[in-house]
Structures are given as structure tokens and as C-alpha cells.
Amino acid sequence: xxxxxxGCRVQTGWTEDWQALRPLVLTGADIPEDRPPGxxxxxxxxxxxxxxxxxxxxxxxxxxxxxxxxxxxxxxxGKLAAxxxxxxxxxxxxxxxxxxVTGTGRLNGKIFRQAPxxxxxxxLDGKKLKSAEIFPVLSRSVEAYAARNAGIISDCLSAEAFxxxxxxxxxxxxxxxxALSAVAxxxxxxxxxxxxxxxxxxxxxxxxxxxxxIFLPAAVRLNAQLDARKYAALARSANLGxxxxxxxxxxxxxRLERLRQELGLPEDLLSAGIRQETLWxxxxxxxxxxMTDPALAGNPRRVEAFMLRRILDGTARRRPGNEWEGLx
Numbered sequence: 261x262x263x264x265x266x267g268c269r270v271q272t273g274w275t276e277d278w279q280a281l282r283p284l285v286l287t288g289a290d291i292p293e294d295r296p297p298g299x300x301x302x303x304x305x306x307x308x309x310x311x312x313x314x315x316x317x318x319x320x321x322x323x324x325x326x327x328x329x330x331x332x333x334x335x336x337x338g339k340l341a342a343x344x345x346x347x348x349x350x351x352x353x354x355x356x357x358x359x360x361v362t363g364t365g366r367l368n369g370k371i372f373r374q375a376p377x378x379x380x381x382x383x384l385d386g387k388k389l390k391s392a393e394i395f396p397v398l399s400r401s402v403e404a405y406a407a408r409n410a411g412i413i414s415d416c417l418s419a420e421a422f423x424x425x426x427x428x429x430x431x432x433x434x435x436x437x438x439a440l441s442a443v444a445x446x447x448x449x450x451x452x453x454x455x456x457x458x459x460x461x462x463x464x465x466x467x468x469x470x471x472x473x474i475f476l477p478a479a480v481r482l483n484a485q486l487d488a489r490k491y492a493a494l495a496r497s498a499n500l501g502x503x504x505x506x507x508x509x510x511x512x513x514x515r516l517e518r519l520r521q522e523l524g525l526p527e528d529l530l531s532a533g534i535r536q537e538t539l540w541x542x543x544x545x546x547x548x549x550x551m552t553d554p555a556l557a558g559n560p561r562r563v564e565a566f567m568l569r570r571i572l573d574g575t576a577r578r579r580p581g582n583e584w585e586g587l588x
Contacts, residue, residue: 266443267378268361272432274385278350280325284318286338288330294388296327296352304341306333306366314341323347328379331391332357336365339377349379355391356434358400358442360384369462373446384439386431393469395525396457397425397438398516399476403451404444406483406490407558411448418444419497426498426519449558453479456568459550460529463542470532473525477513478571484509486561529576539576543569 283298291302301317304310314337318326326345328338329352336359342349353360363377401422404414417440424437445454456479457471484491484506492508495501500515502508517527526532529539547568550556556563 266361266447267375267380268382269380270361270382270384270439272384272436274387275383278325278327279381280323280327280348280350282321282323283325283327283350284314284321284323284347286314286326286328286330286334286341288334292329292354292388295329296350298327299323304328304330304334304337306336307368310337311340311344311367314338315344318342318345318347325350327352329354329388331355332359332366335359336367339363339365339374339379340367340372342379343374343376348381350381350383351379352383352385352388353435353438354388356389356393356397356438358396358438358445360435360442361439362442362446364442364446371458382439384432384435386433386435389431389435392429392431392434394425394434394437394523395469395472395476395520397434397441398422398519399453399457399472400441400445400450401425401437402476402480402491402494402512403453403558404441404448405494406480406560407445407449407451408560409448409558410490414444414448417441418448419494422494423498426515450555451479451559452482452556452563452568452571455550455553455556455559456546456571458553459546462549463546464534467532470526473516473520473523474528474532474575475571477516478575480509480513480516482567482571483560490560529572534576536576539572543572546572 285298285300286304287302325348326342327350328335335351351360360382363375364373401418404418421437421440424433453475456475488505488509491512492505495508495512500511502511547565
């Protein structure tokens with residue numbers, strides 16, 4: 261039996277009905293002109309100070325709803341501020357952070373998951389999308405599909421999210437893919453790619469999209485050495501072909517690498533601007549952080565520290581081909 265959680269109501273396109281008489285609109289420092297109506301709080305940050313300031317502003321204004329309009333940090337601030345102040349929450353994402361429809365967020369650089377932080381409404385308007393970095397969406401989709409706790413519902417959502425993110429560049433379809441992948445991940449889990457992205461981002465901030473593009477093919481190849489069937493099924497669902505499971509998984513990796521090239525993203529950590537000497541100095545710290553990440557338990561195969569070191573080493577040496585050949 262599969263237990264599934266998704267408590268958020270989703271609307272695509274803009275709306276004039278915000279279901280509030282006194283909304284408080286949270287934004288970043290750059291206040292957008294096309295924001296929802298209501299009093300503006302422009303200091304929304306994913307920090308304890310920012311959350312308490314937003315919650316206090318909601319109480320002082322006697323707001324009956326918080327509308328978080330912005331990137332992942334603004335949405336995270338809105339979730340915690342709404343929970344702290346007892347207000348309803350509407351999210352309006354402007355990026356593909358995966359935080360619009362779930363109870364997941366970031367606080368002081370760390371991930372939190374709280375059921376009371378699930379917004380009761382999300383407005384997905386493609387015209388408001390400012391950053392279309394799709395590889396984190398692809399990473400969540402692929403890893404949720406193959407995760408240890410994946411089920412029928414999460415498979416359907418993650419496969420559709422993967423197809424949308426891979427083939428569409430329309431804003432609303434990308435936002436929908438982002439939402440579907442986030443819900444699938446929250447229910448089934450993730451794996452090596454997501455864990456490594458967080459660990460490396462902690463050491464080298466601001467590279468999430470590039471890191472997902474670099475690590476995702478390597479993570480798929482690592483897991484496919486043990487069992488490639490789920491990756492082959494995902495490849496077939498996206499019309500990538502593959503007469504055998506191993507070939508299907510490899511075609512999936514090749515398609516991701518081709519998309520990475522089409523988007524002009526770096527193929528390795530050196531091309532991303534990380535010096536090899538600096539990476540080697542921080543490899544121990546990165547591996548320790550990744551190995552202690554609870555999300556690693558969702559990976560479809562057991563992961564050892566040497567495997568993560570091998571991925572880091574392979575993506576820092578521009579090593580061609582499949583570095584996992586012969587490892588099962």
C-alpha cells in the first residue's frame with residue numbers, strides 16, 4: 261500500500277481572486293511591479309530574523325493571508341512566517357526551486373520539512389518565472405522515480421515531470437514539472453545527485469543548476485550498474501528508446517549530457533570554475549556532509565564513501581566515458 265501526501269491546491273495562470281481581504285505580500289528586496297495586491301513586506305529572507313520579522317508584520321497588519329511571491333528563499337520565509345503567525349499561505353514561485361507546493365524549505369542554508377508549512381494554495385504563472393534552471397527539476401524527477409521508496413503514484417508524477425522538463429520551455433509547464441517533481445521527491449525520496457549537490461553547494465554556493473547537470477548522469481550510471489530497469493523505463497516513457505535495460509539507462513544519460521551541452525552548462529567541476537586543488541582539499545568535508553545526509557537512504561543502492569569520492573574525482577578530471585564500468 262502506498263501512502264501519499266499532497267495537501268496544496270494548485271492553480272495555473274494568474275488570478276485576481278486572492279481569497280483575502282488584508283493580504284501581506286512577501287517579496288525580496290527588488291519589489292516587482294506585477295505583484296499581487298496587498299501590503300508589501302520586502303525583507304523576506306530564509307533566516308530566523310527574516311521569518312520572525314515577516315510573522316510580526318503579518319500580526320501587526322492583521323493580515324488574513326500571506327502571499328509569498330518570489331524565489332525559494334521568499335517561499336521558505338513565507339512558509340515559516342505563516343506557520344508562526346497562524347495565517348493561511350499562498351505561494352507564487354518565480355524560480356524552479358521545488359518549494360511552491362510542499363512543506364519543504366530552507367532556513368539558514370539547511371533543509372526543513374514540516375507538514376504545517378504546506379501552503380493551502382499555489383499560483384503557477386509562467387509569465388512570472390524569472391529563472392528557468394531545469395536540471396534540479398530533472399534531478400528530482402529521475403531520483404524520485406528510481407528511489408527506494410518509490411510507488412505507483414510517485415512514479416506517475418516523476419515521469420510526467422521529467423517529460424515536461426525535458427521537452428518543454430514554456431513557463432507554466434516548467435512550473436508544473438517543478439511542482440510534480442517536488443511532490444514525488446517528498447513522498448519517495450531522492451539519492452546521490454541531490455545529496456552531492458547540497459554538499460558541494462555548501463562548500464561552493466550558487467551553483468545548483470550546474471552541479472545537478474554535472475552529477476545527474478554520474479549518479480544514474482552508478483545506480484544502473486546494480487539495476488538499470490527503472491532508468492530504462494523512464495527513458496522509454498520519454499521516447500528515448502533502448503532495447504535492454506542497460507542501453508535504456510545509457511540513453512537516458514546521453515540525453516541528459518546532450519541537453520547539458522545545448523544549454524551551455526559545464527560538463528565538469530573544473531569548467532564550472534572550481535579549482536582542482538581546492539576541490540581536493542574539501543573532498544573529505546563534502547563526502548562527510550553527503551554521507552550524513554538522511555536523504556541518501558532513499559538512493560536505490562547502498563552508497564559508500566568511496567563511491568562519492570569517485571564521482572567527485574571523475575567530474576574534476578574530465579575523465580571520458582563511464583567511470584563506473586566494472587563496478588556492480
